[in-house]
Amino acid sequence: MTMLHIVDDDEAIRDALGWLFQSRNVPVAGWPSAEAFLEAWRPDTAGCLLLDIRMEGMSGLELFDRLLSKGCRMPVIFLTGHGDVPIAVGALKKGARDFVEKPFNDNELVDRVIDALGFDAEQREREAGQAGLAARLATLTQRERQVMELVVAGRLNKVIADELGISMRTVEVHRSHVFEKMRVKTAVELTRLLTGAS
Amino acid sequence: MTMLHIVDDDEAIRDALGWLFQSRNVPVAGWPSAEAFLEAWRPDTAGCLLLDIRMEGMSGLELFDRLLSKGCRMPVIFLTGHGDVPIAVGALKKGARDFVEKPFNDNELVDRVIDALGFDAEQREREAGQAGLAARLATLTQRERQVMELVVAGRLNKVIADELGISMRTVEVHRSHVFEKMRVKTAVELTRLLTGAS
């Protein structure tokens, strides 16, 4: 599942890159056009992207833009023979991980791809944690969410009761439901969970 | 204090850029060489940097490296007439904010400089807050710091007492000293303070 996706309309280059990476034990998938990859892309597509800039049809840059607007966070490395400073600067400022001109150094490129794959794996791990958190948050009712926010803001139960215009007892009930659903035992743990601390 | 620092060995360009920015109400300081700016730079120098790449003596890139190693976090915009993709990519990956080729569009450059100045101001505000926090942390004794860490980890006083091999009462004393010194009233507030939450 996690692999390097090479998008280039030149089959010879795809093959050469495929050989290079497979010889280094990096799994590879080749795509003959931006359209083909865009069509196949799913939010759970993992790994990293090696994009040629100039291709028949959709360019690598446009593919990058389309992927970004779909919420894709995979690291992208651009590969081009026709380098141009404004293009490189624009791509990097949009979040591309690297921008490499041909001819490139094989070892360097492989290292950068491996770095990018590691980054993607870590990022997905973080996001998986966040997804579990989001799932638990989704089980809270409105009222529980309100109470939770005030608890995490450091308010005492009696203050929360005042602010929401309900009794302290009710706050306690909601509070304990929040703790149960979020699987924590103290307000501090809940705070760490929501603020994303170690 | 906060201003645009233009480093370029060509006096005509410094003057032209000076005029451009001053006409837009952006305060400017001109420096005839990387060495001159490096000499004058202090950790509290605020604003942003507009660096020419190719200069007599130290290059803009080398100045950038030297500033980074001194802990400078000012946003840097490179300006060059002799663009080169690997150089631009390297600069951006090291953290440069932008890389602009001459001839440039006046309005765009001014906008980017203004953005960068705003970014620097926000960054300094954040760091000022962190500095105040660090100062308060420095007033804690060893024991207080230990207790604080366990409190922020969500442990109950009795557990902290066990782990440190002291009585609960002593933990309470340290705990209240921590709250006092850190100027918070609850463990949750302390947690937010240390984990850098909103």
Added chain:
DNA sequence: GCCGACTCTGCGGATATCCACAATAGCCGC
């Protein structure tokens, strides 16, 4: 040697939090 810190501890009481048991009420779907 005295003074100021830091550390440690106990007692007792005021608050706050946690929780089981119990009950009322509105809303929604089967």
Added chain:
DNA sequence: GCGGCTATTGTGGATATCCGCAGAGTCGGC
């Protein structure tokens, strides 16, 4: 209408936290 979910509140008790009052031991500086 009945059952389930949500929101609400109360009583009462077990724990935990917050604090003032009191005392004691160590260590380093003047």
